[in-house]
Amino acid sequence: MTELVRNIAEIGAKFAIDGTFAGGEEVKSGHINTTYLASYEDDDGDVSRYILQRINENVFHQPLVVMKNIERVTRHINRKVFRHKRDFSGQTLNLYPGRDGKNCVEGPSGGIWRCYNFIAGCRTYDVVENTRQAYQAAKAFGAFQDLVSDLPVEKVAVTIPGFHDTPARYARLMEAIESDAHGRAAGVKEEIEFIKARESITGVLLEHLKAGRLTERVTHNDTKLNNVMIDEQTDEAVCVIDLDTVMPGLALYDFGDLIRGATSPVAEDEQDYTKVEMRLSMFEAIAEGYLETARNFLSPFEIDLLPFSAKLISMEVGMRFLTDHLEGDKYFKVHRKGHNLDRCRTQLALVRSIEAQEEKMLAFVKKWHRS
Numbered sequence: 001m002t003e004l005v006r007n008i009a010e011i012g013a014k015f016a017i018d019g020t021f022a023g024g025e026e027v028k029s030g031h032i033n034t035t036y037l038a039s040y041e042d043d044d045g046d047v048s049r050y051i052l053q054r055i056n057e058n059v060f061h062q063p064l065v066v067m068k069n070i071e072r073v074t075r076h077i078n079r080k081v082f083r084h085k086r087d088f089s090g091q092t093l094n095l096y097p098g099r100d101g102k103n104c105v106e107g108p109s110g111g112i113w114r115c116y117n118f119i120a121g122c123r124t125y126d127v128v129e130n131t132r133q134a135y136q137a138a139k140a141f142g143a144f145q146d147l148v149s150d151l152p153v154e155k156v157a158v159t160i161p162g163f164h165d166t167p168a169r170y171a172r173l174m175e176a177i178e179s180d181a182h183g184r185a186a187g188v189k190e191e192i193e194f195i196k197a198r199e200s201i202t203g204v205l206l207e208h209l210k211a212g213r214l215t216e217r218v219t220h221n222d223t224k225l226n227n228v229m230i231d232e233q234t235d236e237a238v239c240v241i242d243l244d245t246v247m248p249g250l251a252l253y254d255f256g257d258l259i260r261g262a263t264s265p266v267a268e269d270e271q272d273y274t275k276v277e278m279r280l281s282m283f284e285a286i287a288e289g290y291l292e293t294a295r296n297f298l299s300p301f302e303i304d305l306l307p308f309s310a311k312l313i314s315m316e317v318g319m320r321f322l323t324d325h326l327e328g329d330k331y332f333k334v335h336r337k338g339h340n341l342d343r344c345r346t347q348l349a350l351v352r353s354i355e356a357q358e359e360k361m362l363a364f365v366k367k368w369h370r371s
């Protein structure tokens with residue numbers, strides 16, 4: 001048994017899981033938490049799998065608040081799914097308690113760990129393969145927003161303050177440039193100029209919110225493609241995962257993040273950013289999937305802002321990657337030198353690609369006013 005597998009077995013032993021530990025491995029997608037897949041065998045030889053996850057405390061300063069939110073949201077969704085059977089293909093996310101009955105445990109070498117059921121027969125994608133996956137992922141996130149739309153916003157805690165406060169993200173980037181703690185600012189002049197030239201867009205959605213033109217709702221806030229489990233056989237979206245950032249927010253940021261993560265033909269960390277493109281066919285599939293479930297609660301004003309939201313969040317995430325690059329790669333997991341800078345460059349390339357197509361995108365969504 002390797003040290004990693006022994007470690008997984010020790011963590012798993014703290015949860016109320018039946019059966020004998022039969023193996024474990026690390027799941028490497030995701031930039032934030034530590035995620036393990038653990039298998040257990042029962043007396044009949046049947047194997048059950050579970051996800052064990054350590055909450056990144058550098059990102060989530062109050063892991064117990066995160067757990068309370070997740071418990072509330074998963075319960076709410078499960079209650080509704082069982083009542084109305086709006087469950088796509090029967091799998092929802094569930095927390096498994098620790099042996100002491102709590103929704104999380106302290107790991108053998110510290111940290112807060114939780115356990116989820118493994119969503120079987122599915123996988124996640126870092127790069128979208130076809131319009132069906134794009135459509136399905138968007139439909140699932142729209143359905144997620146719909147399912148939590150009757151949860152009062154004040155019942156859901158803010159797990160990361162200012163998460164989609166784009167002007168605050170901009171200000172933090174300016175501070176990082178000013179401090180230049182790792183001497184990297186000189187190498188990113190072009191990126192800085194690109195972002196500075198677009199400062200005026202950063203506050204648009206929050207200003208609409210302040211003026212009462214947009215409504216705050218319970219939203220997912222991290223709707224990237226690898227946060228939805230997709231059926232390996234049918235490409236159907238089965239279950240939305242990664243609920244750490246479910247909190248009060250704007251539906252538009254969720255939609256924009258879908259476009260950011262599921263329209264380009266290359267990965268978020270592609271080193272040749274000239275390959276990045278916001279493909280209109282993927283945009284249309286996502287808008288159709290999302291609006292199919294979300295149009296019940298979206299206003300025409302919100303619908304018109306859908307294309308803009310894609311540009312805004314691509315810029316926001318680009319700024320966050322650049323900030324982390326300048327601050328010494330402390331937030332996002334990195335696997336090579338310049339990883340965050342590569343990610344920043346793909347995001348800025350997406351912004352450029354969206355700018356070139358914004359009118360066509362707008363014409364497409366406007367159709368949903370009338371239908």
Ligand code: ADP
Binds near residue numbers: 051093
């Ligand atoms: P992070 O916050 O680090 O992105 P995620 O919750 O998204 O963490 O989990 C990382 C990856 O682990 C996901 O992209 C997915 O591939 C896998 N994963 C997470 N939860 C489950 C689950 N319940 N069933 C199957 N795979 C899962």
Ligand code: GN1
Binds near residue numbers: 032221224227244268
């Ligand atoms: C992180 O956790 P993950 O990998 O699904 C990040 C998102 C970013 C995304 C960029 C809590 O998402 O906000 O948009 O990386 N999550 C958090 O890929 O910061």
Ligand code: MG
Binds near residue numbers: 029030031
């Ligand atoms: Mg994730």
